[in-house]
Amino acid sequence: MEARPTLSIQRSGAKQLSNMGMSGALSSSLPVLPAPLQETYPKLPDSQHVYMERELVKRPFNHASHLPSDSGVAGHMFSSSPGFSSDLHYSSLLPHEEHSKTSPFISRSSTIQAAFPLTNTSHSISVQSTNSSHYAEENSASWNTDSLPSFLDFPVNTFIESSQVESSGCNTVLPSEEFGKWADQLISDDVANWNELLGDTNVTDLESKMACQVSKPSPNFQAHESQVHQQLPVPSGEIRAIATPTSSANSAPAKPRMRWTPELHEAFVEAVNKLGGSEKATPKGVLKFMKVEGLTIYHVKSHLQKYRTARYRPDSSEGSSEKKLTPIEDMSTLDLKTGIEITEALRLQIEVQKRLHEQLEIQRNLQLRIEEQGRYLQMMFEKQCKPGMDKLKASASTTSQNPPVPSSDAVPDSPAKTELKASQLDHCHGKTGAESVNANTGLEETSWELDGKEKAPEQEAPQDFEPDESSSQPSKRPRTDE
Amino acid sequence: MKFGKRLKQQMQQTLPGWRDKFLSYKELKQLVRQISSSPTQSNGSLEYGKAEKEFVYLLNNEIEKFNAFFMEQEEDFVIRHKELQQRIQRVVDIWGQNGSQPSEANYKDVMAKIRKDIVDFHGEMVLLVNYSNVNYTGLAKILKKYDKRTGGLLRLPFIQKVLQQPFFTTDLISKLVKECESTIEAVFPAEDGKKTRQPKQAITVAEEGIFRNTVAALQTMQDIRRGSSTYGHFSLPPLNLPDSDLTQSIQLISPIPII
Numbered sequence: 001m002e003a004r005p006t007l008s009i010q011r012s013g014a015k016q017l018s019n020m021g022m023s024g025a026l027s028s029s030l031p032v033l034p035a036p037l038q039e040t041y042p043k044l045p046d047s048q049h050v051y052m053e054r055e056l057v058k059r060p061f062n063h064a065s066h067l068p069s070d071s072g073v074a075g076h077m078f079s080s081s082p083g084f085s086s087d088l089h090y091s092s093l094l095p096h097e098e099h100s101k102t103s104p105f106i107s108r109s110s111t112i113q114a115a116f117p118l119t120n121t122s123h124s125i126s127v128q129s130t131n132s133s134h135y136a137e138e139n140s141a142s143w144n145t146d147s148l149p150s151f152l153d154f155p156v157n158t159f160i161e162s163s164q165v166e167s168s169g170c171n172t173v174l175p176s177e178e179f180g181k182w183a184d185q186l187i188s189d190d191v192a193n194w195n196e197l198l199g200d201t202n203v204t205d206l207e208s209k210m211a212c213q214v215s216k217p218s219p220n221f222q223a224h225e226s227q228v229h230q231q232l233p234v235p236s237g238e239i240r241a242i243a244t245p246t247s248s249a250n251s252a253p254a255k256p257r258m259r260w261t262p263e264l265h266e267a268f269v270e271a272v273n274k275l276g277g278s279e280k281a282t283p284k285g286v287l288k289f290m291k292v293e294g295l296t297i298y299h300v301k302s303h304l305q306k307y308r309t310a311r312y313r314p315d316s317s318e319g320s321s322e323k324k325l326t327p328i329e330d331m332s333t334l335d336l337k338t339g340i341e342i343t344e345a346l347r348l349q350i351e352v353q354k355r356l357h358e359q360l361e362i363q364r365n366l367q368l369r370i371e372e373q374g375r376y377l378q379m380m381f382e383k384q385c386k387p388g389m390d391k392l393k394a395s396a397s398t399t400s401q402n403p404p405v406p407s408s409d410a411v412p413d414s415p416a417k418t419e420l421k422a423s424q425l426d427h428c429h430g431k432t433g434a435e436s437v438n439a440n441t442g443l444e445e446t447s448w449e450l451d452g453k454e455k456a457p458e459q460e461a462p463q464d465f466e467p468d469e470s471s472s473q474p475s476k477r478p479r480t481d482e
Numbered sequence: 483m484k485f486g487k488r489l490k491q492q493m494q495q496t497l498p499g500w501r502d503k504f505l506s507y508k509e510l511k512q513l514v515r516q517i518s519s520s521p522t523q524s525n526g527s528l529e530y531g532k533a534e535k536e537f538v539y540l541l542n543n544e545i546e547k548f549n550a551f552f553m554e555q556e557e558d559f560v561i562r563h564k565e566l567q568q569r570i571q572r573v574v575d576i577w578g579q580n581g582s583q584p585s586e587a588n589y590k591d592v593m594a595k596i597r598k599d600i601v602d603f604h605g606e607m608v609l610l611v612n613y614s615n616v617n618y619t620g621l622a623k624i625l626k627k628y629d630k631r632t633g634g635l636l637r638l639p640f641i642q643k644v645l646q647q648p649f650f651t652t653d654l655i656s657k658l659v660k661e662c663e664s665t666i667e668a669v670f671p672a673e674d675g676k677k678t679r680q681p682k683q684a685i686t687v688a689e690e691g692i693f694r695n696t697v698a699a700l701q702t703m704q705d706i707r708r709g710s711s712t713y714g715h716f717s718l719p720p721l722n723l724p725d726s727d728l729t730q731s732i733q734l735i736s737p738i739p740i741i
Contacts, residue, residue: 257553257554265564303561306557306561343597343670343671346598349605352693353604354663356700357611367619371641375638
């Protein structure tokens with residue numbers, strides 16, 4: 001949703017702006033694009049303070065001329081890019097004079113966002129208003145300018161954590177220096193200078209800021225996702241709209257995918273049997289019988305089709321991707337000896353498959369833990385930023401020694417401390433460069449300790465991380481309610 | 483580059499219907515290169531913002547692709563799993579647990595067919611888990627590249643989002659795999675004596691099929707994790723296969739190209 005202000009500015013108004021913006025000019029040729037983007041963008045809420053970093057990294061994107069024209073697999077992706085690039089012109093239409101509102105640091109982003117609807121209305125981009133009706137999102141107000149205040153209220157507090165997280169992130173070496181300068185500039189500027197500051201950088205900075213806001217996934221979203229996840233096992237039918245919880249509201253009813261579970265399938269089979277078998281049962285009847293909330297007739301229809309295929313042509317459904325299998329099919333001619341050989345071959349096959357699966361699980365767990373650790377470190381940074389620099393130094397060394405231990409202490413504190421303290425934010429970011437190096441080495445040591453003992457640590461590490469994870473989830477949720 | 487090649491290998495060796503469902507790693511890498519090599523200008527940050535947005539947009543498209551494919555397959559597997567269970571149940575009902583009198587040969591045939599089907603089913607599910615993992619790895623790598631090249635901070639929050647996606651939450655499939663394994667235990671005749679399975683000579687797996695794909699997947703995984711030139715704290719350690727002789731003794735012969 002935060003993408004929209006950006007894109008609306010980009011449009012010079014001459015072109016129709018699809019809700020998704022990026023591929024707006026191609027909306028005629030690629031009508032399907034708005035939909036997925038519509039779904040995905042709700043996932044990307046604003047992290048308002050991330051832009052502080054972004055604008056410092058000056059790497060413009062070279063437009064259409066350099067984009068690969070097509071590649072077999074990614075053809076669909078790149079067909080959109082030329083249009084996208086060429087459409088993103090900058091109009092200096094942003095009424096930054098609109099920032100007459102008070103602009104202390106905290107509400108700065110609010111004012112920026114406040115400016116956008118005004119921009120939009122002045123451009124009178126009609127598409128947006130139609131799309132806004134589709135856009136019912138759990139974490140933000142709709143596009144209507146009326147609801148702007150709520151739009152402002154919501155994100156300000158909730159995404160600070162993520163923004164802080166990112167700003168003190170792994171690659172802070174380069175941006176942090178410039179950020180420091182920018183932050184100093186920011187602090188030293190008074191209200192009057194805000195307009196100039198913004199005016200100088202013009203639309204461009206705001207563009208990048210908004211863009212960066214867009215690109216940051218929302219912890220709120222994640223929290224909601226995890227809520228959705230955790231709610232899933234409870235009801236008998238485990239319904240899950242496609243990736244985002246909001247997409248079902250966004251897109252047409254037929255679009256969201258159902259995640260079929262064995263339990264749901266059991267209910268389905270029961271319904272089908274009661275209705276006289278897979279041939280006789282109708283989707284409507286099955287749907288009615290199952291009485292599962294959120295299940296649509298489209299889901300049932302497609303599932304019924306799959307079911308029928310699986311039942312009455314088991315060879316075709318299983319062998320669909322194995323057309324060229326070895327000829328073991330002619331069983332009747334095989335004598336006992338060959339039968340044993342075949343069984344042995346199958347045993348070997350199953351062994352290899354088991355092995356692969358085992359390794360995949362291990363790998364997945366490792367990956368999860370690595371990310372968990374990264375996230376933990378970010379939280380540590382953020383927490384340390386608040387109290388001040390001295391504590392930061394001390395904690396950094398503590399981190400490198402024994403990161404998991406203070407987790408239970410750290411996390412409960414963070415909800416309180418992650419209330420937006422913007423002044424501390426830039427304060428801390430200016431100095432983050434050094435500490436991030438410390439902490440990174442700390443992370444490196446510990447992560448390799450863990451990874452070195454691949455087999456054993458399954459027991460110990462999860463203990464360390466689970467309290468972190470479980471408490472970090474609830475700590476995120478209260479913030480989303482704000 | 484290494485991962486890209488491995489990914490391509492995997493894609494070529496995977497089941498035909500899956501080939502276009504993998505991550506478009508090469509294209510994304512090219513995009514990253516483009517983004518990072520573009521000349522910096524005074525309004526560079528704006529360009530960068532656009533570039534990042536596009537990058538994110540493409541990544542999201544990829545994720546959508548994975549999710550759609552994964553959930554489709556998952557649904558199929560759920561159905562087939564149940565059907566297999568029922569099929570075995572029917573066989574057991576007719577013939578009892580051990581193969582008994584009525585048409586012994588027929589029983590053997592039926593059982594052989596069932597065994598083959600189960601093992602292949604198991605393999606397909608494992609391949610789906612592998613699919614999920616390969617794509618996740620690719621995403622992690624491309625995000626890392628992006629951050630490195632553009633100085634961005636996209637990776638960490640984005641990957642957190644990815645972790646929650648359906649295509650990465652493979653718990654259900656893993657559960658089905660485990661159930662399948664226990665069914666297989668039940669369906670296969672008891673191990674006779676010592677495990678003579680340890681292959682003394684190389685086994686060549688020339689034909690296409692599930693087995694070939696799983697072997698390929700395993701080998702690829704090993705290769706990918708053999709040792710990275712850019713070890714960081716987000717890198718996976720080298721793969722540690724317990725019975726490496728098992729897989730090493732299996733050679734893959736490339737199939738006769740069908741074009």
